[in-house]
Amino acid sequence: MTVEAVLEAVPLPVLILNSDHRITLANSASTDLFGRNVTGENGVGVLRQAAALDAVERCLTEGQQSSARFVLSGQSGAHIFTLRAHPLPDHRALLSFEDRSQHEDSEAMRRDFVANISHELRTPLTSLMGFIETLRGPARDDPDAQERFLEIMEHEAQRMSRMVTDLLSLSRVEVDERIRPRDQVDLSSVLRSVIATLEGKLSDAGVTVSAPDLDARALIRGDRDQLIQLFLNLLENAIKYGGAGKVIHIAIRRLERDPTLRQAAIQVDIRDEGEGIDPLHIPRLTERFYRVDDHRSRDMGGTGLGLAIVKHIVNRHRGRLKIASEQGVGSCFSIIFPDEV
Ligand SMILES: Nc1ncnc2c1ncn2[C@@H]1O[C@H](COP(=O)(O)OP(=O)(O)OP(=O)(O)O)[C@@H](O)[C@H]1O
Ligand SMILES: [Mg+2]
Structure with missing residues (x-):
């Protein structure tokens, strides 16, 4: 059995250098890493980073095991490795690269x-x-x-x-x-109970809800408690940011085919008549602690976690969240669930 064969079996990129830094052996994981087979090249030219070269030098001259941070920038951004140099007989060294x-x-x-x-x-x-x-x-x-x-x-x-x-x-x-939810849940009944829970907040804010579709059943495969949490968050936002005295519109409809989910779907829209959201902010709303107007949201008791929770619940249900907003007109948060039970 040759050393080559053994190193081929190692999933980490591995190089062997002799005492004058010449690379005598490079496994194929290292070919993937450097984009070419570096056998025969000089290690100094291949590594080209002071910390890495120091570690190799220490290993070759003092026979010490040493390590260094090694950064390679590729198309998908920078990759950070731990380079380990391990001494071998005859003043040679084995270098391995662990992706960190x-x-x-x-x-x-x-x-x-x-x-x-x-x-x-x-x-x-x-x-x-x-x-x-x-x-x-x-x-x-x-x-x-x-x-x-x-x-x-x-x-x-x-x-x-x-x-x-x-x-x-x-x-x-x-x-x-x-973990995919297993129960059969009726979205209409979820929404009815969310609206009932929020009755106090709605009347305090003078907000009314228009929800003409809640008589018909809309069954999906879901986790009822989480779905309640999801719509509580969206409706609380619509009350908070929709403005006093306005109307919140809730609609449920079936889609023959949702282009993103690539299947039949059930869409729930929660639309408010508030100030709307600057398009700049929309992609970031589901980040934890993200608030458009820090002070205003904080004054209203917001922590910026509501939509992060919404996003995770939607993901668990294999659905998607769509946010549309027009400044001065209002915002619409749509949840699109796969139509299956
Ligand atoms: N219906 C809406 N109209 C306008 N802006 C909204 C609406 N819903 C959410 N936002 C904006 O998105 C931000 C994030 O919403 P999110 O629900 O995550 O946090 P929050 O309401 O500030 O706090 P929390 O929900 O944790 O109490 C809000 O601070 C607000 O700026
Ligand atoms: Mg909220």
């Missing part, structure tokens, strides 16, 4: 996410701490001020609690996104 890109991407996402959460929680916490100080000090003997501050404090605490609830439900939805 995915790992680093998810690390970066996790860092962003934690930073976002910390930032979002810090704002209400700072304000709570400020009010506690005021209640102990300047407002000590002022019952009116105390009453006012306590109300704001309650509001902030509720905001934090809502955010924690939303984060938990987001992670739950993410966890079972891969």
Whole structure:
């Protein structure tokens, strides 16, 4: 059995260099990596990155195992590798390249996410701490001020609690996104119960709902609790951003064929008569914590997680979300589900 045959069986890109940096062996995974077979070339010319060359040099001259970060930019962006140089007899070295890109991407996402959460929680916490100080000090003997501050404090605490609830439900939805729902669910009945739940909010905002299609059954394969959560989020948004005294239009219809799902589908439209959304923002609305108008949404108790939850629930149901909006006229959030049970 030759060394070549063994290295061919290794899925990682592997090179063997002799003492003057000449590459004496390159497996086919390394051919994929460098875009050519680099056998016979000089390692310095192939690697061309100071950190990588240092690691190789240390390995060749001192017989030490060493590693370095190695970056290759290709068509699909930069790929980050851990280059390991392992000493072999006769002052030679075996180099292997482990792809770290995915790992680093998810690390970066996790860092962003934690930073976002910390930032979002810090704002209400700072304000709570400020009010506690005021209640102990300047407002000590002022019952009116105390009453006012306590109300704001309650509001902030509720905001934090809502955010924690939303984060938990987001992670739950993410966890079972891969598991297809099994139950038969009637979308009309889901929407009727969502509207009933929101009766208080609707009448407080002076908003009415027009939903002429809810008498007919519209069956899909789904998870009833999640579908309720989905439409609660969309309707709450339509109430919040649709404007007081306006109408929310809900429509359900069958599509013979949805071009994206490539099959028959059931579409639910939630249309409001609000200010609408600048097209610039539309592609980003389903990102966690994304709000068009930070201050306004925050004042209304929004954390920017609602549509992220919606997106995951839609994905789990193998459906799609379509957002159309015209400024000054209103927005329409459409959910398109595969028509099957
Ligand atoms: N019907 C709508 N009309 C106008 N803008 C909307 C509408 N729905 C959502 N948006 C915009 O999209 C943003 C994100 O919505 P999302 O539901 O994710 O967060 P939120 O409502 O701010 O907070 P949360 O839902 O977590 O309480 C909102 O802040 C708002 O700017
Ligand atoms: Mg919302």
